[in-house]
Amino acid sequence: MDFFLQLLISGIVVGSIYALVALGFVLIYKATGVINFAQGEFLMVGAYICLGMVTTLHIPFWIAFFMTMAVTVVLGLVIERVALRPMIGEPIIAIIMLTIGLSSVLKCCVQLVWGPNNRVYPQIFSQVPIHIGPVVVSQVYLWSVGFALLFLGLFTLFFRYSPSGIAMRAVADDQQAALSMGISVKKVFAMAWCIAFLVAAVGGIFLGNINGVNISLGFFGLKVFPAVILGGLDSIPGAILGGLIIGVLEALTGGYLDPILGGGTAEVAPFVVLVVILMIKPYGFFGTEVIEKV
């Protein structure tokens, strides 16, 4: 039982980071109709920038954390302007390949600046574990879940009440109607990429604090696909639920099936679930079903 709870907790922690990254993913899809294969690399870039500020420039962690958020917003703007704006209206495969190319370029930049080796964050969160009943939880886990929930909550409020959030929802719903109401669709697209980069970076910083950072962190982005498909590509609550489910599923299969099947099941289980979901309920739990007619 304790083993189960322990797995559950670590699953929820990783799942909440999945949810954060998935949020950025869903946001881009909702506002611009583009799927972003570079989301994992956004996460990696964010983690490395924060690490660089803390270790090389000796900026205190919390200041570096907020500075990283500022930097990623700028990066998001630049990437949208340079690479993605020319692609508006192009077929899906072109946009998929563009984001894949983008991910290669980002990986290259990170390796040129920081080298290919594994790097660890200096100890920021106290190592003293916290006991919740029979389960032991390290403090960095609690911080990650806390921040993930905070950001997910903030963005839910942002979309519901702020004018920019409402503008984004309007664009997502109908670009032409939004345009004729005086909403700048270009501005909304730029904002979507900024927010996506920002939330991915926050996820990356916490993931880096848990596991260290290396170049394969970008792979984390691919695992977000099962999460978003499970919840529905265009639903924010779906992203949160899907992220948590995939995180827990991964932890449980890793804990229970790995000893039987010999390793690596946690990597592949989300994708098996993904295929099953696509076969029986292709639009996920909350995704909008596209009705096609002549």
Next chain:
Amino acid sequence: MSANICGDYKTSYKEDMVLFQTTFSKFWIIAFVLALYVVPLFLGNYVLYVANMICIAVIGALGINILTGFTGQISLGHGAFIGIGAYTSGYLTMKLGVPFIVALPAAGVVTALFGMVFGIPSLRLKGLYLAIATLAAQFIIEYLMVHLEPITNGVLGLLVDYPSVFGFSFDTDLKYFYLTVSIAILATLYAKNLIRTRPGRAFIAIRDRYISAEVMGVNLFKYKLMAFGISSFLAGIAGSLWAHYVTIITPEHFTIGVSIEYLAMIIIGGLGHLIGAIYGAIFMVLLPEVLRLMSESMSGQFPMIVNMFAAIKEGIFGAIIIGFLVYEPDGLAHRWQMIKAYWKLWPFSY
């Protein structure tokens, strides 16, 4: 060799469908094919190695172009399908002692079956969702390659021999080149003919407007599955040829990176142009070789380049993809057509 002063006149559908559009092109294509068989006799082993890799890549790229370029179904799992072909052929020849001449088509058939299984969701899924489904196929097959140890030997990899057919062993780069180039030419001819006939027309109709295609009596499910089957068959053949050439196959040869490389080939070459698959394959095989030669020549002045080579290669790869998508979205095939069109009317190009 008629010079087409004012374009090609076609007065019937039959004329429009002939294999060689003009006598001029017929002459040059046959001359090119003859050159492919004669010139290698005078080439070194390194050039032949690159040429072999290009031929294998052409076969794979033709496959994915039929699926993605002509039928409009994005596949992110082509690398894994090539892996299935490689493992099938390796397992059949090495562990069961099946002759290569049987193992090669068998690799194609097994891969086609796998491809069709993962193509089943294609009836309900389109665009992004299908791309993600094939991505899942990639990871599931990769997992199986590592963990089905009785067949694949896991991460240690499978050792494969050079193929021999009726006692004739393809054990040098030159002999192997004749094998790969012949199969590549056959595959190109097959693809060219496929596109001219009913299934090919159906593929294009599905890509352009699948609802209209269905209304016109195209059986969507049948042709979508067929596209998956044909595409994976060619991938399996490419995988088998690759396995017997490199002689050791491990799961890390067939990662998502390979799938992306093949997708990049047809984008750079030209989606939906058969010739594009060939241009793309040549481009993507030559690119790392050229980069390697450049980095070797520059390593004297900049020693760090050697360490950073993998990263730089990846970055340039990404930048080229982005550049092509932004500035040349129709690929090299389209650019070549534009150049031809320019010269046809030169100097009166208006």
